[in-house]
Amino acid sequence: MNKKNKFRNRIKVKRSKYVLLTVSFILLIVSSFIVSGCSTDENQTVAQFTELIWADEFDVDGAPNPNNWGYDIGTGFNGWGNNELQYYTDRPENVVVQNGILIITAREESFQGSNYTSARLKTKGKFSRKYGRFEARIWLPSGKGLWPAFWMLGNNIEEELDTDLSTLQWPFCGEIDIMENAGSKPTIISGAIHGPGWSGGSPILKEYDLGNDRVDSGFHIYGIEWGPDYVNFYVDDVLYKQITPDDLPSNPFPEFYGDVFTDPVELEEYETTWNKWVYDQPFYMLLNLAVGGLFDGPPNAETVFPQTMLVDYVRVYKNEFDNN
């Protein structure tokens, strides 16, 4: 067993104790950590990559194209790790294509022990890509407790307990949140990355305020342009954040594993493993509409159901400066 595998085994042993650190924990974001300032290159234009390599325009009514989309079903562990309240289904009541629009509907109903239903789509196993421009045109829902997201996970994520050494558990696989919105803040969205040392409640996150507009009164384009050593986040024609390896914490000390390494060799390995830019491998995309959870708390008496998240298209453009 080489050192890497030894280290990986160590992680697996610890996982049973820190079971929260599973893929279901991915979207845990408490916005207490907001990167101040913005290192965006002001000369940068929003959309540089124009060679379309994958798209779903949702032109066929009915269930979403099964060649593009699969589903997460159920409640995950502890509401997908975030105390989310919905039961995810692939029923047409929760996810359907109509008139050129993907409609994800969150409903208030008793279903399989949950009080809400909704849907979470993913391209895992169908499409993944390293680098490029990933964008979607979305009309977001409205109301406290709604938590829509358009996001990505490293394709090498380990979702099951296994011994496949080619997979990694979250957050080592990496996560890029292209767009998240707390329903109680109708003018604000955020983009973020999660990785080893900056995850859960401490992602590298940037909010963007639409100001004189709302996410729930019309479509907006939410996207990233991603290349070696950077991820650019944009809304419509505004580039609002660039994240690079320089933004990573200089000395991460994750609470979950920080106390287990007494061997200096292991400690060094641990530190180099954690403080690592993991956005250099294929990622797949997810679209979901959560209800409740740690991002915006539960719905309140004024929240109206059903609520819909309307997706006009999802498009991926090739990073023209990277021939992968």
Add this chain to the structure above:
Amino acid sequence: MKNINYNYLKIILLFGSIFTIIVSCESNLWERELSEDAEFATFSPAAEVFIDGFSGGLSYDPFGDSKLDAFSVDDEVKYSGTASMRFDVPSFGDPSGPYAGATFRDAIGRDLTEYDALTFWVKASQAATLNSVGFGEDFEGGKYLVTLSDVQVTTFWQKIIIPIPDPSKLNRERGMFWYAEGPEDGEGYTFWIDELQFEKLGNIGQPRPAILDGVDVNEPTFIGNMYSINGTQTFNLGSGLNQTVSAAPSYFSYSSTDPEIARVNEQGVVTILDAGTARVTGILGGVMAEGSITFESQGDFDAAPAPPDRDPNDVISIFSDAYTNVAVDYFNGFWAPYQTTQGGSPPVNVGGGQVINYTDLNFVGIGTFLDVPTINATDMTHLHIDIYVNEPLDSGDFVSLSINNDVGNNETSGTITFDSNALFADDWVSLDIPLTDFSGLGDRSQLGLIIFVTDATISNIFVDNIYYYR
């Protein structure tokens, strides 16, 4: 790749639609040039009401019964710029007036259709709750009156947003701002308003209009009855908070499922014209209002028998169209928390005459002892009262009447109960009760209460012609 093809197709379609829009815009411009001679009346789109001074053409019109000098311009306290509006709310008993209230009117009227809210900054000399602020009070009926009630203000400046229920209605609005505020716990105080203006915020959304508090109401009624329907508009502000304002009926367009039975005009006044059932709903700005009222008209109202002519010295009338009535404190002294009875205050006009309609009745009282003289019925011999049970009667149903003398002091009372055999369903019964039958009452020189009790066995009654006589 098929998707790409679709993509290009969409782009082509998009350009096509842009082209179409441009063409139509030009044609509009052209039409406008042609129609210059038509001289459409247009009104100023000015947004500012008070920034550091009044915008031109504005007048301050205090409400007639208010403290007339409550308002002044303050160049010491301001949110920004050089001055703010200062309002001095009187204390209880202030001889200059019991409250501060006024409207600020534009002399000609403004076109506010491009804005979505009236906004201002406010602070006060103490934490307080502003009773009412809004716009649309033009002293000409307030057709597009808007009221934001119970605004919490503090000693720090905060911005208040009053959304316009439907801006397209306001192509000539004179009422730029109005307010009404009384003492806080009897004490006067001062509040300041600055940067008062109409704005296009752009982040006001999710309109949820409602009529009748968003409830679906069933209303038994009769021909000739009239109802006024009130509505609200709720917007979600950019902050995520829902802001509800009351919106004048003219913001709504109402419809009746049967205008031959219930006709509703643009002021939101419903008139019952015939027997039958009709449901009235409203739309505000293209959005269906939550709530409705379903009128169940039973036809002509069968009025209570008209009382005979009497010498005024022989009658003390509490409630009757036939005699001169004494003053009363209330027709429904709602006694929380046990009383459920609604109605009675004020009496309703049914088929042309005044009548009291108690609903959800368990018990209710008519008072004549608080702010009005008590009734001296020493020389009277009878109590007359007409009761109409507006529902089917069951065997256990009853109405008890009590009369109380010298309420709260050396109080005495007497009670008489009428069971279902003494009452009629859907018809009047005229009761003439000798006052001596109210055993236990004794002295009747200071009568202060008449109390109806049904313990909810009967929940809906009409009452008319309540008087003592001899």
